[in-house]
Every structure is written in structure tokens, then in C-alpha cells.
């Protein structure tokens with residue numbers, strides 16, 4: 001049987017990396033083979049594209065180039081990592097996927113959503129998640145968490161993180177609008193991620209239980 005494909009979405013600092021890693025561990029503890037991947041990234045080529053889109057090079061990609069770089073990384077990750085794992089029955093958890101394109105490049109940068117959907121379908125071959133966990137936090141909390149994480153790890157803010165407040169508000173509102181679309185109703189679990197870790201983990205488990 002084909003494995004389940006679960007994506008984690010939401011603004012910077014909402015807890016995608018933390019909670020996707022924790023869910024992977026819980027699923028493995030139940031004996032479910034689970035692959036954890038991320039976007040952009042997940043294969044050597046796609047990780048190189050990740051570095052390219054995050055760098056401040058003085059030659060920031062124009063919005064269309066940025067979109068296509070993310071989609072190129074997605075195409076490679078889907079074909080080389082995600083699909084083969086799903087086909088052998090493993091579950092795949094992905095830290096960001098197509099909804100990030102719709103939220104950042106659609107709602108954030110203003111590209112037409114229908115056009116992004118066509119481009120995304122070309123990149124994914126039509127692969128769609130069985131479940132999308134949208135971790136929602138207000139912008140103040142995501143900024144604060146990002147600051148804490150950067151202080152703890154010494155990492156620097158990347159190009160996307162440095163975009164302005166209005167952009168980040170548009171992205172957050174965009175994710176919520178995507179989750180509210182009738183065609184997405186069955187796929188999204190919107191979880192308030194401003195609560196404590198345990199509450200968020202319990203809400204994620206409840207959403208995942210529906211797939212088992």
C-alpha cells in the first residue's frame with residue numbers, strides 16, 4: 001500500500017521543523033517507516049537550490065526566477081525522494097510544500113494562483129498531500145521565536161526572513177485563505193501553534209489519526 005504524504009506549512013518560526021521531526025519520531029515508534037524531508041531541499045541538487053534562494057548575493061532572484069527555483073527544487077525532490085518512498089509504502093513528512101508557493105509567491109508576491117497551480121502541477125506531476133498541517137501563529141510570535149532560534153543556533157536571518165512585515169502578514173493570511181478554500185477542506189488541519197509544544201503535538205496526532 002502507498003504511504004501517506006503529510007506536509008507542514010505555516011510562516012517562519014511557526015514550528016514546522018520542530019513538529020515534523022517530532023511527528024516522524026512518533027510514527028517510527030509505531031513501526032511506520034517515515035521519511036522526513038524539507039523544501040526547498042531533500043536531494044543534493046535541491047539542497048543546492050535551497051542555498052541559492054536563501055543567500056543574500058546582491059543579485060536577488062526576481063520574483064518569477066524565485067518561483068521557478070522553488071519549483072525546480074520541488075520537482076527534483078518529488079521525483080527522486082518523495083514518490084519512491086511513498087511507492088514502497090513509507091510515509092513522507094515534508095517541511096513546506098506547494099502551499100508555501102501559493103502563500104509566498106501567490107499571496108505574498110502577487111502571482112496569479114491558477115497559474116501557480118499549473119506550474120506546480122508540472123513540477124509535482126500532480127502529487128498532492130493526504131494531509132496538510134498548517135501551524136498558525138500571529139506575526140509577533142513567529143518573529144519572537146525566530147529571534148530566539150537565531151540566538152540559540154547562531155544562524156543569520158535569510159533573504160526570505162528579511163522581507164518586510166506586510167509581506168509576512170500577507171503570507172500568514174494567505175495560508176489561512178488556502179485552508180478555507182472549499183477544494184482544500186478535507187486536506188487541511190489548521191492548528192494554533194501559539195500554544196505550548198504538548199498541545200500542538202496532541203492536535204497534530206489527532207489530525208494524523210484520521211489517516212490511519
Ligand SMILES: Nc1ncnc2c1ncn2[C@@H]1O[C@H](COP(=O)(O)OP(=O)(O)O)[C@@H](O)[C@H]1O
Nearest residue numbers: 012013014015016017018145149195196197200
Ligand atoms: N508550540 C511551541 N511553543 C513554543 N515554542 C515553539 C513551539 N513550536 C516551536 N517552537 C520554537 O520556535 C522556534 C521556531 O520553530 P521551528 O520549528 O524552527 O519553526 P519553523 O521551522 O516553522 O521556522 C524554535 O526555537 C522552536 O523550538
Ligand SMILES: [Mg+2]
Nearest residue numbers: 016017018095
Ligand atoms: Mg524550519
